[in-house]
Every structure is written in structure tokens, then in C-alpha cells.
Amino acid sequence: MRRRSFFRVAGATVAASTLVLAGCVKDPVEPTDTQVTTLNLGEGDTGLLNYLLLLEQLEAAFYQKVVTTPPTDLQAGELAALTDLRDHEVVHREFFRQLLGSNAQPTIEFNFSTINFSSRASVLAAARTFEDLGVAAYNGAAKLFTSREILALVSKIASVEARHAAFIRDLIQPTDPFGGVVEGSGAYSGLGTVLTPPQVIAAATSFFPYTIVVSGLPTA
Structure with missing residues (x-):
């Protein structure tokens, strides 16, 4: 219950920020394009915001599929927790x-x-x-933003994502939820x-049925 309470509170916090932002910008155009072959993220x-949006789209779509067709071997309470993760994304x-x-x-x-969405392990x-x-x-995008206001907003999401990562690892390996998360060889570096x-787009390339162009994004 403590985990689920965290998910709900964290989600509500970011949701409140979103509502504030909604009053500051015009309603976004929300086109859907299933025939995209190349996606240029811009400059x-x-x-950078579109880059992070792409990753959040990916996570939200993944968790939505999990919730819609959950594995039959999920343990008690896990579907509810994964639903909360979906809501966050x-x-x-x-x-x-x-x-x-x-x-x-x-x-x-x-x-x-x-x-394999029928398998808990997968x-x-x-x-x-x-x-x-x-x-x-x-972590890699934070230093690239020129706007401190945007960086402050993005940081609120980054901290929630880190908690998501720890929670998932706790489900997989309760005795060592931090194993393999930190950099270092044979020892925790913190x-x-x-x-x-x-690097991120290359690591996720199998999930994109199109080419992602990141050449316009800042590098320093």
C-alpha cells in the first residue's frame, strides 16, 4: 500500500504542474501519424522536449499494452502497481x-x-x-537545456522515473533492487x-519502426 500511495501522490504532483502549464499555453495539436518513416526531433x-516526449510516449504505450493484456502469472498487487505506472507515464x-x-x-x-506480454518475466x-x-x-538531457525553468520542471519527472526504475528492479530481484543500476565495475559508485x-535512440531503435533524427539536438 505504501508503494501505491507513493505512485498516486507522485502522479498527482506532476499532474498539478501539467494543469498549471495548460493555462499558460494554447491547446496542443494532437495529430496521429501511423505512416511516419522519419521523425526529426528538432533543435x-x-x-529536447520532443525527445523526452518520444520516450514518454514509448513508456506510456508499453504500460498501456501491459494493462490491457496483462500476463497471467503476475503476482498479487502487481497489476494495480503497473496500472499506476501507466498512469504516471x-x-x-x-x-x-x-x-x-x-x-x-x-x-x-x-x-x-x-x-512477450503473456510472460511476467518478459x-x-x-x-x-x-x-x-x-x-x-x-540524466543526459538535463545539462543540455538552456532554460532553467524548463530544467526545473523536467527534474520533477526525472526523480519519479528513478523511483519507477527502483520499483521495477525490486519486483524482479527484491534482495538487490539496485543491482546493475549504478556505474562502476564490481562495486557501487553511487x-x-x-x-x-x-545513445538512447540507438538503444531503443528496435521499438521504433522509423528513423529518429537527433542531429539537431544540442550536444553541450
């Missing part, structure tokens, strides 16, 4: 859409053919991949992984 802070996705307004990228379909392994990758992406946008 500057707008490009939807809030994150809509947060970025509201922030970007008409500059937001279209809604995209993803390729989840490598994931679903949790994929969730670990998405959550760890998301945390590394936020530092999270940092990945650049090109």
Missing part, C-alpha cells in the same frame, strides 16, 4: 504535450514485437529496460548512468 530546448506524456503546444510531435505507434525485463533507459536519458540522445 534546442524544443527538440500518461501524465508525463501529457505534461510535455502541454508544454510544447503546437510544437509537439505527432502520436506514434511503436513496435513491441520483441516483448514484461518486467522490458519495464526495467524502459525505466533505466529513461533515467539515463533524463552514480547513475548518463546517456546522450543518440
